[in-house]
Amino acid sequence: MEFKARYSVVVVGAGPAGSTAAQILAKKGVDVLLVEKQREVGKDIFCAEGISRNTLKLAEEIFEIENPEKFIASRVNSVRIIGPDLETIDVRHENMGVTLERKIFDRTLAGIAAANGANLSVGTKFIQAERKNGKVELTLMKEGKLFNVTSDIVIGADGPASGVATSLGLPMETDDEEVHRCAQFFIYNDRIVGNRLDFFFSEKYSPTGYAWVFPKGNGFANVGLGVLTSSGKDPMEFLKSYISDFFPDSKIIGWLRGVVPIGGYNKRIYADNLLVTGDAARLADPVTGGGIGPAILSGKIAGEVAFEALERGDLSEKFLKKYEKIYWDRTGIDYKVSLILKEYLKNYTDERIIKLHRVLKKLFDGKDLETISITRLFINTVKVSKDLFGLFFGSGGDVLFNLRKIILR
Ligand SMILES: Cc1cc2nc3c(=O)[nH]c(=O)nc-3n(C[C@H](O)[C@H](O)[C@H](O)COP(=O)(O)OP(=O)(O)OC[C@H]3O[C@@H](n4cnc5c(N)ncnc54)[C@H](O)[C@@H]3O)c2cc1C
Structure with missing residues (x-):
C-alpha cells in the first residue's frame, strides 16, 4: 500500500483498541490510516483470551459480527475461586463470557475495519511524531524505508509503553505498583474443565496476584500467573511450580511473558491532536488485568470524539478532553x-x-x-x-x- 501525504486520522496499533477506533471512523467515511508493526495482525498475542459477555456484545455491535463462533474457543458458564487451603467457591451464570481464539479475533476486527474503508498497513512501524502547524507529522517505517505522513488527529493504540503518547508529550510513565508482570503456558491436559475459569489465590504460588486457568476447549488451556512489579518476583518461577504441582502431566504447547499496565485513572489520556486508548492508556482492570473490554470501549469513544473534533475543526486538548470524561463516566465506578x-x-x-x-x-x-x-x-x-x-x-x-x-x- 502506498501512503498518501495526508490523512484525517492515523491510528497506531491494530489490536482491539486500534481496530475499533479505525472501524468507527471508517464507517463514518473518515480518511483513516491504521498502521500495525507486525507483518500480520494478531501474530504475537499476549493474552489469556477471556472476555465477558458484555465485551463480546460490544464487539459484535461495533463490528456488526453475525457469527462470532469462528473466534470463540469456549463458552464460559462458571467461575471457580480457589483459596490457599484449596477450598473452592463455584459461581454459575449462563453465558458469563467466552475464551477467544484471539489471533482470529484481532484479525477479524482489523479485517472488518479495512473492509469498511480504513487504510490498513501491516509491517509498518510508528517511529516518532511531532506537531507542526496545528497538525501532526508522523514518521513511519515500512520494509526498512522511512515515510512521513501528516494527520489531524493521532490515536495511540500501540499497547504498553506507548511510543505515540511519549512522542507527543504525554508520557505514560510506569510506577512499579501499576504494572502486573505475567507469565503463561498454553497447555494440553485432559483434566481441564471446558467451560470454567479458575482463579487461584495463594502466597506460595501467586504473591500480590493470582493464577488463572482459562480453558480453550478440547483439553487446551491458558494457565498463567501475574504479580505486581513492585513485588520484585519473577512470575515464571512461580508458574513453573504451580504447573508442576497442579498440572504435572501437562503438555506444554507454548509460553509467554507479558505485562499489563494499569493506573490510567490518574493519567491524562488526551492532548492536542492526540487520544490514547487501551493498554497504551493503561486502562486494564487493576485486579483482573482484563484489558480487551477497556480497549474496545476506549477505541469506540476515541473514534467518536475524533470524528466530532474533525467536524468542528477543533483538535485542541480542550475539546478532546471530552474523550476522557465520557470514558470514565461510563467505567469509573468499576475501575x-x-x-x-x-x-x-x-x-x-x-x-x-x-x-x-x-x-x-x-x-x-x-x-x-x-x-x-x-x-x-x-x-x-x-x-x-x-x-x-x-x-x-x-x-x-x-x-x-x-x-x-x-x-x-
Ligand atoms: C499474560 C496476559 C494475559 C492477559 N489476559 C487477558 C484476558 O484474559 N482478558 C483480557 O481482557 N485481557 C487480558 N490481557 C490484557 C490484554 O491482552 C490487553 O489489555 C489488550 O490486548 C489491550 O489491547 P490494545 O489494543 O490496547 O493493545 P494490544 O493488543 O497490545 O495492541 C497494540 C498493537 O499495537 C502494535 N504496535 C505497538 N507498537 C507499535 C508501533 N511502534 N508501530 C505500529 N504498531 C505498533 C502492536 O504490535 C499491537 O498489535 C492479558 C495480558 C497479558 C500480558
Whole structure:
C-alpha cells in the first residue's frame, strides 16, 4: 500500500483498541490510516483470551459480527475461586463470557475495519511524531524505508509503553505498583474443565496476584500467573511450580511473558491532536488485568470524539478532553472498585484470604450470580474485614450502590 501525504486520522496499533477506533471512523467515511508493526495482525498475542459477555456484545455491535463462533474457543458458564487451603467457591451464570481464539479475533476486527474503508498497513512501524502547524507529522517505517505522513488527529493504540503518547508529550510513565508482570503456558491436559475459569489465590504460588486457568476447549488451556512489579518476583518461577504441582502431566504447547499496565485513572489520556486508548492508556482492570473490554470501549469513544473534533475543526486538548470524561463516566465506578480490591489484595496473606474466602463461600458457592444478595455480601464483609469495608466506605457511596451492576457486568 502506498501512503498518501495526508490523512484525517492515523491510528497506531491494530489490536482491539486500534481496530475499533479505525472501524468507527471508517464507517463514518473518515480518511483513516491504521498502521500495525507486525507483518500480520494478531501474530504475537499476549493474552489469556477471556472476555465477558458484555465485551463480546460490544464487539459484535461495533463490528456488526453475525457469527462470532469462528473466534470463540469456549463458552464460559462458571467461575471457580480457589483459596490457599484449596477450598473452592463455584459461581454459575449462563453465558458469563467466552475464551477467544484471539489471533482470529484481532484479525477479524482489523479485517472488518479495512473492509469498511480504513487504510490498513501491516509491517509498518510508528517511529516518532511531532506537531507542526496545528497538525501532526508522523514518521513511519515500512520494509526498512522511512515515510512521513501528516494527520489531524493521532490515536495511540500501540499497547504498553506507548511510543505515540511519549512522542507527543504525554508520557505514560510506569510506577512499579501499576504494572502486573505475567507469565503463561498454553497447555494440553485432559483434566481441564471446558467451560470454567479458575482463579487461584495463594502466597506460595501467586504473591500480590493470582493464577488463572482459562480453558480453550478440547483439553487446551491458558494457565498463567501475574504479580505486581513492585513485588520484585519473577512470575515464571512461580508458574513453573504451580504447573508442576497442579498440572504435572501437562503438555506444554507454548509460553509467554507479558505485562499489563494499569493506573490510567490518574493519567491524562488526551492532548492536542492526540487520544490514547487501551493498554497504551493503561486502562486494564487493576485486579483482573482484563484489558480487551477497556480497549474496545476506549477505541469506540476515541473514534467518536475524533470524528466530532474533525467536524468542528477543533483538535485542541480542550475539546478532546471530552474523550476522557465520557470514558470514565461510563467505567469509573468499576475501575474504582477494582482499585480498592487491588489495594486490599496487594499485601494479602494466606490467613487473610482464607478468612475472606470462607465468608464468600457461604454467600456465593453453588449460586447463580443473579441470585446473590449485595446487602448480605456487605454485612459479611464487614464481619470478616473492617479494613476492606473501610476501603469501600471511604471511597464514597457510589461504589457501594453500584456493586450489583459491577458484579454482573
Ligand atoms: C499474560 C496476559 C494475559 C492477559 N489476559 C487477558 C484476558 O484474559 N482478558 C483480557 O481482557 N485481557 C487480558 N490481557 C490484557 C490484554 O491482552 C490487553 O489489555 C489488550 O490486548 C489491550 O489491547 P490494545 O489494543 O490496547 O493493545 P494490544 O493488543 O497490545 O495492541 C497494540 C498493537 O499495537 C502494535 N504496535 C505497538 N507498537 C507499535 C508501533 N511502534 N508501530 C505500529 N504498531 C505498533 C502492536 O504490535 C499491537 O498489535 C492479558 C495480558 C497479558 C500480558
